[in-house]
Amino acid sequence: MTKEHDLINRYFAPLCSPSEAAPAFGLLDDTAILPPTKDHQLLVTTDALVAGVHFFADDPAHSIAHKALAVNVSDIVAKGGHPDSYVLTIALPKNIEPNWLQEFASGLGDAQSEYGCQLIGGDTVATSGPLMISITLLGKVTTGKMVRRKGARPGDVVFVSGTIGDAALGLLLRTNGELLAKTTLTSRQVEHLRERYLQPQPRVELAANVATYASAALDVSDGLVGDFSKLCAASHVGGTIEAARVPLSDAAISALAQEPDLLETILTGGDDYEVLAVVPAALAEKFEQEAVNVMRIGLIGERQDSIKVLDADGQPLELAQSAYDHFGDIER
Amino acid sequence: MTKEHDLINRYFAPLCSPSEAAPAFGLLDDTAILPPTKDHQLLVTTDALVAGVHFFADDPAHSIAHKALAVNVSDIVAKGGHPDSYVLTIALPKNIEPNWLQEFASGLGDAQSEYGCQLIGGDTVATSGPLMISITLLGKVTTGKMVRRKGARPGDVVFVSGTIGDAALGLLLRTNGELLAKTTLTSRQVEHLRERYLQPQPRVELAANVATYASAALDVSDGLVGDFSKLCAASHVGGTIEAARVPLSDAAISALAQEPDLLETILTGGDDYEVLAVVPAALAEKFEQEAVNVMRIGLIGERQDSIKVLDADGQPLELAQSAYDHFGDIER
Numbered sequence: 001m002t003k004e005h006d007l008i009n010r011y012f013a014p015l016c017s018p019s020e021a022a023p024a025f026g027l028l029d030d031t032a033i034l035p036p037t038k039d040h041q042l043l044v045t046t047d048a049l050v051a052g053v054h055f056f057a058d059d060p061a062h063s064i065a066h067k068a069l070a071v072n073v074s075d076i077v078a079k080g081g082h083p084d085s086y087v088l089t090i091a092l093p094k095n096i097e098p099n100w101l102q103e104f105a106s107g108l109g110d111a112q113s114e115y116g117c118q119l120i121g122g123d124t125v126a127t128s129g130p131l132m133i134s135i136t137l138l139g140k141v142t143t144g145k146m147v148r149r150k151g152a153r154p155g156d157v158v159f160v161s162g163t164i165g166d167a168a169l170g171l172l173l174r175t176n177g178e179l180l181a182k183t184t185l186t187s188r189q190v191e192h193l194r195e196r197y198l199q200p201q202p203r204v205e206l207a208a209n210v211a212t213y214a215s216a217a218l219d220v221s222d223g224l225v226g227d228f229s230k231l232c233a234a235s236h237v238g239g240t241i242e243a244a245r246v247p248l249s250d251a252a253i254s255a256l257a258q259e260p261d262l263l264e265t266i267l268t269g270g271d272d273y274e275v276l277a278v279v280p281a282a283l284a285e286k287f288e289q290e291a292v293n294v295m296r297i298g299l300i301g302e303r304q305d306s307i308k309v310l311d312a313d314g315q316p317l318e319l320a321q322s323a324y325d326h327f328g329d330i331e332r
Numbered sequence: 333m334t335k336e337h338d339l340i341n342r343y344f345a346p347l348c349s350p351s352e353a354a355p356a357f358g359l360l361d362d363t364a365i366l367p368p369t370k371d372h373q374l375l376v377t378t379d380a381l382v383a384g385v386h387f388f389a390d391d392p393a394h395s396i397a398h399k400a401l402a403v404n405v406s407d408i409v410a411k412g413g414h415p416d417s418y419v420l421t422i423a424l425p426k427n428i429e430p431n432w433l434q435e436f437a438s439g440l441g442d443a444q445s446e447y448g449c450q451l452i453g454g455d456t457v458a459t460s461g462p463l464m465i466s467i468t469l470l471g472k473v474t475t476g477k478m479v480r481r482k483g484a485r486p487g488d489v490v491f492v493s494g495t496i497g498d499a500a501l502g503l504l505l506r507t508n509g510e511l512l513a514k515t516t517l518t519s520r521q522v523e524h525l526r527e528r529y530l531q532p533q534p535r536v537e538l539a540a541n542v543a544t545y546a547s548a549a550l551d552v553s554d555g556l557v558g559d560f561s562k563l564c565a566a567s568h569v570g571g572t573i574e575a576a577r578v579p580l581s582d583a584a585i586s587a588l589a590q591e592p593d594l595l596e597t598i599l600t601g602g603d604d605y606e607v608l609a610v611v612p613a614a615l616a617e618k619f620e621q622e623a624v625n626v627m628r629i630g631l632i633g634e635r636q637d638s639i640k641v642l643d644a645d646g647q648p649l650e651l652a653q654s655a656y657d658h659f660g661d662i663e664r
Contacts (some may be wrong), residue, residue: 023376025480025482028481028482028566029411029480029481029482029550029566030377030407030410030411030550030551031375031376031377031407031408031411031413031471031478032375032376032377033373033374033375033376033473033478034373034374034375034376035373036368036369036370036371036372036373036475037368037369038368038370039368040368041365041366041367041368042365042366042374043363043364043365043366044355044363044364044365044366044417044419044452044453044470045362045363045364045419045453046419046420046421046453046454046455046468047455048421048423048455048457048466049457050423050457050458050459052460053457053458053459054457075362075363076363078362079361079362079363081363085376087376087377087378087468088378089378089380089421089466089468091380091382091423091461091464120376121376121377121378122378123378123379123380123466125380125381125382125385125386125464126382126385127382127385127461127462127464128384128461128462129423129459129460129461129462129464130459130460130461132423132457132459132461132464134380134421134455134466136378136419136421136468138376139363141365143368146363146365148357148361149360149361150357150360150361218361218362219362234360234361
């Protein structure tokens with residue numbers, strides 16, 4: 001048999017469970033099968049990561065695998081769904097080591113256990129370029145409960161989960177260490193920021209709350225302000241975010257105290273993989289009680305073209321860049 | 333908005349129909365949704381193409397797009413299913429031209445019309461490496477009717493669709509023109525072989541016949557002999573192919589008449605995207621009548637480790653390489 005066949009058998013077939021049964025048939029059939037759905041619908045999302053663009057080629061293979069699945073899980077969760085199964089395409093440079101593949105497969109295995117989904121197919125190809133991973137994730141959502149970007153109404157309350165800006169600061173630590181060297185981050189804080197860039201933690205625990213309460217939602221992947229703008233545009237509304245209410249980690253607070261200009265990086269930097277959920281005012285209190293670790297950060301308004309971020313004095317902040325565009329390299 | 337956003341809006345959103353409705357919501361939601369399934373199951377397959385490995389970087393963009401979808405359609409058809417919807421990941425080198433993208437999108441549009449499926453999502457990323465396209469295709473199959481590699485029984489008849497070896501000869505024309513220059517192919521024959529490499533034609537018209545009659549099947553993508561071996565291995569049987577019965581185009585017959593050594597290229601070269609279907613003997617005649625353009629080429633036998641290809645005198649052929657492994661470049 002071929003080298004590709006060996007590679008699949010050794011590293012990826014063990015991620016399908018139980019072996020040789022549906023849906024994946026031990027990856028022997030080029031095609032997986034899903035059971036009929038009755039009380040739910042299937043969600044489909046796909047996200048790709050390229051070395052040198054979305055991660056550093058020398059990041060640990062375990063983290064790269066985790067991130068490749070996590071960024072897809074994040075999309076499903078923000079739509080009110082639960083991850084179910086995925087297919088993986090991986091383009092491998094010629095010099096890839098068996099150890100790297102072993103660690104990558106182990107990272108995928110850990111991530112799929114964490115998020116409750118399984119590998120059901122894939123394709124492994126060789127490339128003369130950088131490593132690339134593309135995952136298509138299928139999720140399940142109760143019929144009729146998918147939450148779209150569209151649906152926010154004036155008066156709805158804007159929530160965000162977790163903390164914002166950590167991953168962008170973690171990336172900054174990698175690309176422009178000098179800037180952060182001026183701050184007095186502890187080594188634990190530095191580790192926190194680096195980890196948030198390396199290993200995003202999509203909020204699977206919020207999926208049901210989002211499905212139940214949100215009028216609109218998306219995951220924060222391209223920067224809080226940019227993604228909020230996208231949600232407002234799709235909903236044909238405007239809105240306001242109060243910067244002082246945006247939840248920050250103690251590491252981000254320390255960095256910001258020393259370097260106030262980092263506020264823009266925090267609000268627009270991306271890679272957060274938190275949930276931005278808009279909830280009707282009448283349900284906001286219930287959502288706040290039931291959803292773990294979410295914070296009110298703003299309000300939806302009438303005017304379609306008005307997206308404002310207010311500082312602590314209620315004055316609009318001027319932000320140069322509202323969303324990160326991955327059509328630039330991280331390794332400049 | 334970002335460059336990626338513009339690119340999606342301009343080239344890919346028009347491939348979702350109707351715009352802004354389910355399943356794809358005009359590509360605005362990062363996530364598509366599928367309706368509940370009742371009388372069918374969903375098939376999932378994924379195949380990626382890399383420039384310089386699976387196609388030539390200077391192939392027409394229209395052909396590249398067609399091939400990227402066609403190779404996935406081929407997998408679904410060979411399992412007895414019909415293509416339904418797909419997500420596209422495309423990694424673009426920096427120097428890609430708008431014209432190229434326009435032609436690529438047009439090729440995808442033509443291919444999806446031909447195969448009866450639609451774009452429902454995707455991801456567009458930048459790469460410093462070669463162009464890469466990864467498609468995950470979802471197909472529909474009548475519940476319980478998916479045809480696996482496993483399932484062939486001794487005495488079953490082996491069928492193949494279309495003609496075999498054209499694409500491999502078409503590739504040879506590109507990489508080793510001298511070899512074929514010795515043959516007296518007409519320009520129409522040369523064009524036929526090139527076209528079969530550039531634009532595979534998966535046999536969607538055979539899906540229902542495969543679902544109804546086949547005990548096992550797969551698509552011929554890595555070479556007839558190698559893929560037949562895989563089917564036999566999965567089914568725990570052996571089998572025999574009669575080389576003289578393998579259907580050839582008149583171009584392949586001409587090439588073979590001048591260069592008998594090309595038989596190995598034809599039988600093992602790959603990229604055929606034909607259907608290899610194994611049918612119980614009692615149903616073989618009906619299958620032959622109902623299925624368009626299929627040919628009996630062999631029989632399934634008892635012995636698991638015995639895969640034979642017989643020449644016109646009934647003697648086993650010795651083949652050096654049984655399957656093409658894409659872990660080599662085409663542009664050596």
